[in-house]
Amino acid sequence: MNKKYDSIIIGGGHNGLICAAYLAKAGRKVLVLERRHVLGGAAVSEEMHPGFTFSVAAYVVSLFRPHIIRELELAKHGYEVIPMDCSFLPLPNGDSLARWADPQRTRREIARFSKKDSEVYPEFSRVMTHMGKLAKTVIDYPAPDITSINPKELANLFRLGKTFKDLGPELLHLNIKLITMSALDFLDLWFESETLKAPMSVSGIIGTFQGVRSPGTAYVLLHHYMGQLDGAFRSWGFSKGGTGGISMACARSAMSYGAEIRTEAPVKQVLIKNGKATGVVLENGDELNAKVVISNLDPNRTYLKMVGKEYLEDDILKEINRFKLRGSSGKVNLALDSVPEFSCRPGDGDHIRGDIAIAPSIDYLEKAFDQAKYGEFSTRPYINAVIPTLTDPSLAPPGKHILSCFVQYAPYHIKQGAENWPKYREAFGDAVVDTMAEYIPGLKDKILYRQVLTPWDIEQKMGLTEGNIFHGELSLEQLLFQRPIAGYSKYKTSIPKLWMCGSGTHPGGGIMGANGELCAKTILTSRAI
Amino acid sequence: MPIQTPFFPRTSALCNSMNWKEWAGYYAVSSYETLHDSEYFAFRYSAGLLDITPLYKYSVKGPDAAAFISRIVVKNINKLGIGRVSYCCWCTDDGKVIDDGTVMRRSEHEFFVTSAEPCYSWFSRFLRGYDVELKEISEQIAGLALQGPTSRDILKHVCDADLDDFKFFSTRLARADGYDIYVSRTGYTGDLGYEIWVENKHALKIWDAIISAGKNFDIRPAGLDALDVTRVEAGLILKDVDYYNALHALIEGRKSSPYEISLGWTVNLNRDPFNGQAALKTEKEKGSKWAIVGLDIDWPQIESLYNRHGLPPEIGNRAWRGSIPIYTGKDKKTQVGYATSGTWSPILKKNIAIATVEKKHDMIGNELQIEMTVEHKRYTVSAIVSKPQFFNPERKTSNPDSQKS
Numbered sequence: 056m057n058k059k060y061d062s063i064i065i066g067g068g069h070n071g072l073i074c075a076a077y078l079a080k081a082g083r084k085v086l087v088l089e090r091r092h093v094l095g096g097a098a099v100s101e102e103m104h105p106g107f108t109f110s111v112a113a114y115v116v117s118l119f120r121p122h123i124i125r126e127l128e129l130a131k132h133g134y135e136v137i138p139m140d141c142s143f144l145p146l147p148n149g150d151s152l153a154r155w156a157d158p159q160r161t162r163r164e165i166a167r168f169s170k171k172d173s174e175v176y177p178e179f180s181r182v183m184t185h186m187g188k189l190a191k192t193v194i195d196y197p198a199p200d201i202t203s204i205n206p207k208e209l210a211n212l213f214r215l216g217k218t219f220k221d222l223g224p225e226l227l228h229l230n231i232k233l234i235t236m237s238a239l240d241f242l243d244l245w246f247e248s249e250t251l252k253a254p255m256s257v258s259g260i261i262g263t264f265q266g267v268r269s270p271g272t273a274y275v276l277l278h279h280y281m282g283q284l285d286g287a288f289r290s291w292g293f294s295k296g297g298t299g300g301i302s303m304a305c306a307r308s309a310m311s312y313g314a315e316i317r318t319e320a321p322v323k324q325v326l327i328k329n330g331k332a333t334g335v336v337l338e339n340g341d342e343l344n345a346k347v348v349i350s351n352l353d354p355n356r357t358y359l360k361m362v363g364k365e366y367l368e369d370d371i372l373k374e375i376n377r378f379k380l381r382g383s384s385g386k387v388n389l390a391l392d393s394v395p396e397f398s399c400r401p402g403d404g405d406h407i408r409g410d411i412a413i414a415p416s417i418d419y420l421e422k423a424f425d426q427a428k429y430g431e432f433s434t435r436p437y438i439n440a441v442i443p444t445l446t447d448p449s450l451a452p453p454g455k456h457i458l459s460c461f462v463q464y465a466p467y468h469i470k471q472g473a474e475n476w477p478k479y480r481e482a483f484g485d486a487v488v489d490t491m492a493e494y495i496p497g498l499k500d501k502i503l504y505r506q507v508l509t510p511w512d513i514e515q516k517m518g519l520t521e522g523n524i525f526h527g528e529l530s531l532e533q534l535l536f537q538r539p540i541a542g543y544s545k546y547k548t549s550i551p552k553l554w555m556c557g558s559g560t561h562p563g564g565g566i567m568g569a570n571g572e573l574c575a576k577t578i579l580t581s582r583a584i
Numbered sequence: 585m586p587i588q589t590p591f592f593p594r595t596s597a598l599c600n601s602m603n604w605k606e607w608a609g610y611y612a613v614s615s616y617e618t619l620h621d622s623e624y625f626a627f628r629y630s631a632g633l634l635d636i637t638p639l640y641k642y643s644v645k646g647p648d649a650a651a652f653i654s655r656i657v658v659k660n661i662n663k664l665g666i667g668r669v670s671y672c673c674w675c676t677d678d679g680k681v682i683d684d685g686t687v688m689r690r691s692e693h694e695f696f697v698t699s700a701e702p703c704y705s706w707f708s709r710f711l712r713g714y715d716v717e718l719k720e721i722s723e724q725i726a727g728l729a730l731q732g733p734t735s736r737d738i739l740k741h742v743c744d745a746d747l748d749d750f751k752f753f754s755t756r757l758a759r760a761d762g763y764d765i766y767v768s769r770t771g772y773t774g775d776l777g778y779e780i781w782v783e784n785k786h787a788l789k790i791w792d793a794i795i796s797a798g799k800n801f802d803i804r805p806a807g808l809d810a811l812d813v814t815r816v817e818a819g820l821i822l823k824d825v826d827y828y829n830a831l832h833a834l835i836e837g838r839k840s841s842p843y844e845i846s847l848g849w850t851v852n853l854n855r856d857p858f859n860g861q862a863a864l865k866t867e868k869e870k871g872s873k874w875a876i877v878g879l880d881i882d883w884p885q886i887e888s889l890y891n892r893h894g895l896p897p898e899i900g901n902r903a904w905r906g907s908i909p910i911y912t913g914k915d916k917k918t919q920v921g922y923a924t925s926g927t928w929s930p931i932l933k934k935n936i937a938i939a940t941v942e943k944k945h946d947m948i949g950n951e952l953q954i955e956m957t958v959e960h961k962r963y964t965v966s967a968i969v970s971k972p973q974f975f976n977p978e979r980k981t982s983n984p985d986s987q988k989s
């Protein structure tokens with residue numbers, strides 16, 4: 056009865072599913088075990104209110120690797136992403152700024168705030184496109200191991216070095232700045248208008264417990280410019296049917312190659328015999344064996360829950376405890392009776408079909424961060440909102456809409472203690488709705504249903520430790536060959552035969568699929584199975 | 585100078601980009617906004633509404649109507665059921681394609697034919713001996729294509745037809761708000777979609793009705809630039825781009841048989857005489873010289889070519905038309921054909937093309953080389969032969985019940 060699998064993957068997040076698809080495509084016998092009744096992990100769609108399908112957590116896509124779409128035939132299996140045309144910034148004084156895909160239209164918008172900035176803007180995009188090329192070299196390959204003298208590693212390192220060198224001195228210099236500067240300082244090199252800088256700078260703080268003035272946040276900015284490189288021509292997009300649509304396309308692809316997927320099959324522990332992983336034990340006590348076990352969970356969960364302290368050497372344990380999770384964001388999803396209209400630009404036009412930022416000034420963002428530093432959620436938070444139903448009407452009944460609000464800061468460690476978050480959940484939800492209602496008069500009367508996810512809820516519901524949306528902060532010391540811990544950046548763990556494929560590995564979080572893909576390819580090329 | 589279609593008051597008000605082109609003597613919108621891609625995504629994601637009035641339209645009526653059309657086109661229209669639509673082409677005596685279009689059987693003795701070229705004169709050459717009335721109605725009838733996954737839901741709110749039980753390539757009369765329309769489940773996007781035919785005097789009414797019903801289903805007016813991307817993804821060929829009208833071709837080499845332009849499946853050879861029958865029989869036996877194929881052009885190679893010049897890939901997001909040499913062989917110097925149109929497919933993340941290649945190179949999976957100019961320098965990039973139909977969603981042909989199962 057106990058079939059022997061080549062690999063068992065713990066967790067059916069998009070990375071686990073992609074890893075499964077690649078292994079199954081290569082002819083391996085694969086089993087995916089997902090704790091919940093739905094697949095997708097943080098990239099999940101669920102009907103939370105009759106007729107309303109929410110992208111419960113992740114809501115937009117940018118970094119998904121296009122070669123994965125080709126290699127796993129994801130379009131055939133239902134992968135559909137439509138780019139967003141606009142980034143909209145409503146302002147409290149009744150003004151607003153909309154940045155469009157159409158460069159001339161954007162130039163005129165920005166010129167209302169700064170003529171100089173409007174002309175510098177395309178230059179900035181040009182430079183960031185070049186920088187993005189570098190990031191692509193980083194993302195599409197396993198992290199080079201700088202301590203190794205293995206020729207393959209050196210080749211990897213060389214490729215990285217060459218891309219750096221090809222940037223030329225001017226860009227190289229900028230790149231070094233990019234790595235060490237704060238998002239805001241970096242933008243200051245280019246722009247003068249706060250109205251432009253504020254919404255641009257927030258890309259540097261998404262998912263981190265840092266402010267736009269914190270050093271190192273400039274690097275995260277870069278992630279926003281990478282999607283453009285792949286012939287997609289736009290960075291961000293909506294997935295049809297919500298972000299769960301992507302996960303389901305990955306699942307269908309995996310099954311088409313013969314992978315087996317079980318839901319409601321929580322894993323209790325990794326089975327370890329003679330120091331090696333040999334399979335898993337389910338919560339229901341079943342034991343399943345496999346040649347290798349792959350964890351889609353974050354590093355914390357993988358090492359501390361699935362493996363357990365008793366199997367970890369001291370230095371590994373220390374590293375894992377040092378690994379920063381520090382969730383800092385929450386999510387509020389609203390089902391609405393009609394289109395939310397902004398008082399500064401009424402109507403349901405194209406300006407609200409993309410992302411909508413509540414980031415009216417740098418001070419606003421800093422104040423929001425200040426509260427978080429002292430263990431409170433921001434009463435006037437940074438919000439990245441979208442109305443996906445304007446683009447994908449199938450998500451709600453005709454004429455009804457969804458307003459999805461990604462909210463920062465909502466620190467996991469509130470001063471009352473993380474476990475007390477449930478007591479403050481509704482207050483947090485109210486702060487978000489109050490903030491949005493300042494821009495959308497009548498919002499409160501339109502709300503048919505409200506879902507509030509605090510970082511505590513994200514941890515409980517999605518299994519993301521401390522509610523960190525990226526399985527670990529994307530800060531410089533936790534990237535590349537240091538992700539998740541130095542010496543184990545190549546999807547291996549300190550336990551032989553146990554691998555990792557989730558966002559806590561290189562190249563980091565977000566719906567990009569690279570972690571799952573690179574893990575599978577590393578396993579296959581190293582002939583682990 | 586081009587003239588206006590009956591929808592012009594609406595299309596011109598919406599065409600922010602002022603980006604028009606001429607189509608069969610009419611003004612036609614290329615794209616409503618500066619960038620056409622939201623219109624493309626409307627076709628693939630929700631619904632796009634396109635003015636297709638410039639198509640040529642004919643009414644063929646009378647007891648011999650089916651026999652008459654069967655005499656002209658390569659398909660046996662006698663067998664076409666009432667309420668069904670046939671896509672086919674028509675040929676010269678030597679079996680070379682003149683044009684392609686749709687034939688819709690509205691009743692036993694009543695047909696509606698669309699074409700890309702004016703064909704009245706060609707059709708009327710064969711009238712003698714048939715009890716039919718052939719009328720060109722191009723300027724009396726306006727047409728709209730409503731295409732995309734939500735098109736069915738929109739159209740349900742506009743007319744009384746039962747669209748849940750309406751097969752791909754069917755047509756029927758329907759009642760809109762006080763006037764009649766013909767609806768056909770046809771289109772040029774390779775997606776779920778409909779074409780709607782209406783008398784000119786009701787044109788604005790139907791436009792307004794569709795746009796207003798479409799509001800809740802994210803409808804967008806769409807232009808020809810968006811259409812062009814979808815038609816290449818769907819592998820649908822275009823006259824004067826992927827092949828020439830045999831009557832207009834200046835040299836023999838520009839003429840093609842249906843077999844050579846991937847329309848062999850529309851030919852019913854063994855039946856009463858029709859134009860080109862003998863020539864097509866011979867070609868069928870002896871084999872054709874050319875074949876239209878799809879090409880999947882290697883994207884990583886393109887990326888690395890651009891990378892060599894320190895550039896990110898610069899592939900326009902518009903579909904292109906032209907003629908690009910296709911090679912084979914180790915030396916990559918033997919030319920075996922040419923690509924005639926292509927596009928970056930945003931949905932497939934692939935660079936694809938429609939090409940004419942020597943028949944012996946048309947096997948699926950075959951690796952050919954396509955010429956590519958990067959930063960003023962010529963290269964070749966490998967391209968894998970595939971079916972021209974790159975994108976073919978189930979919803980194109982399914983009905984709601986069958987979709988669920």
Ligand SMILES: Cc1cc2nc3c(=O)[nH]c(=O)nc-3n(C[C@H](O)[C@H](O)[C@H](O)COP(=O)(O)OP(=O)(O)OC[C@H]3O[C@@H](n4cnc5c(N)ncnc54)[C@H](O)[C@@H]3O)c2cc1C
Pocket residue numbers: 065066067068069070071088089090091094095096097098111112113114115116117118320321322323351352385386461513517518519523524525526556557558559563564565566567570
């Ligand atoms: C609120 C929020 C908003 C976000 N917004 C965006 C966005 O807009 N765009 C973007 O690109 N990224 C976004 N992200 C980040 C992105 O969603 C994640 O980085 C990514 O989805 C993680 O994918 P994964 O496959 O690595 O892991 P996960 O999706 O976390 O998958 C892990 C899976 O393992 C399962 N699991 C856990 N424990 C067990 C067990 N014991 N046994 C079996 N299964 C188990 C979980 O249920 C889950 O399905 C967001 C994340 C959050 C939380």
